[in-house]
Amino acid sequence: MLSETCEKIVVGLEASFGGGSISILKGTSxxxxxxxxxxxxxxxEILEMLEEIxxxxxxxxxxIDLIVVSNGPGSLTGGRVSVAIAKGxxxxxxxxxxxxxxxxxLTLQSIGIEREVISAIYxxxxxxxxxxxxxxGTKKKEYFGKKIENNKNLREFVEKIGEFEVAxxxxxxxxQDLVSAIETEFKQDIKKxxxxxxxxxxxxxxxKLLGLAGRFIL
Numbered sequence: 084m085l086s087e088t089c090e091k092i093v094v095g096l097e098a099s100f101g102g103g104s105i106s107i108l109k110g111t112s113x114x115x116x117x118x119x120x121x122x123x124x125x126x127x128e129i130l131e132m133l134e135e136i137x138x139x140x141x142x143x144x145x146x147i148d149l150i151v152v153s154n155g156p157g158s159l160t161g162g163r164v165s166v167a168i169a170k171g172x173x174x175x176x177x178x179x180x181x182x183x184x185x186x187x188x189l190t191l192q193s194i195g196i197e198r199e200v201i202s203a204i205y206x207x208x209x210x211x212x213x214x215x216x217x218x219x220g221t222k223k224k225e226y227f228g229k230k231i232e233n234n235k236n237l238r239e240f241v242e243k244i245g246e247f248e249v250a251x252x253x254x255x256x257x258x259q260d261l262v263s264a265i266e267t268e269f270k271q272d273i274k275k276x277x278x279x280x281x282x283x284x285x286x287x288x289x290x291k292l293l294g295l296a297g298r299f300i301l
Contacts, residue, residue: 091148095294099157100166106290149291188296197253205261210235
């Protein structure tokens, strides 16, 4: 497992939403971040983004210790593109790669005592995307993700979460984009909206979440 204080360089690469994004991290600190400007960027464009962000920060490709890449949810084509890029880099650079969904990466940011976690992200195009995870074992290394669900209506989503029975072993983990969307829609702080349920907000781009997940998966 990667230590939270280690100096390993990890690349988080996500191409399933919008024009894709790349985050470069050293330990738990983000060195730089870049987001594609075109919807559905192709592999050549993602590679150009990677080359540029590495050059800008004087990082040689061979210095990369791990690439964490997303296989979804979102665009299936984008997911395939990011996985193909990572596999190509693994072959050429002999670098480790790990494939995770953005929802898995989000879940891993908030591991605690809970046995179940419901993680959710939000984009204007997709609405809310959520998945329920169940953990096994005390170290929480083993987990099982249930079927991914989608809800484009924020109010319906909030009502659904409010119906869950309050339980010590259940936690909700939301991306910051989702929290902002909910607070804007209801004009209330997230803690007031979910005053009974255990809700945790995690900041950072999808690419950064993937990179940060690296410290839990090796």
